[in-house]
Amino acid sequence: MNTQEILISLQTLMRKFFKIPDLIISEITTAKDIDAWNSLNHMSLISEIEKQFKIQFDFFEVMDFENIDELVKSIQNKI
Numbered sequence: 001m002n003t004q005e006i007l008i009s010l011q012t013l014m015r016k017f018f019k020i021p022d023l024i025i026s027e028i029t030t031a032k033d034i035d036a037w038n039s040l041n042h043m044s045l046i047s048e049i050e051k052q053f054k055i056q057f058d059f060f061e062v063m064d065f066e067n068i069d070e071l072v073k074s075i076q077n078k079i
Helices: 003-018 039-053 059-064 068-078
Strands: none
Touching (some): 003 039, 003 068, 039 059, 039 068
């Protein structure tokens, strides 16, 4: 999958997860940009991403994601 395909899949997943039908994400989007994205639901979101892409992140990797771009690159490396 290329970057754009992953971004589209992530955006669709995040729209459903956060219940924000018009959510738009980009490579520079961070958790701070989405009010509903907090520390309580972060791990649940990561779990949904792992299911969607049939991958698994390690704990430290998850904690190091600064933005969507880093998440996309990690997904690309795992699929």
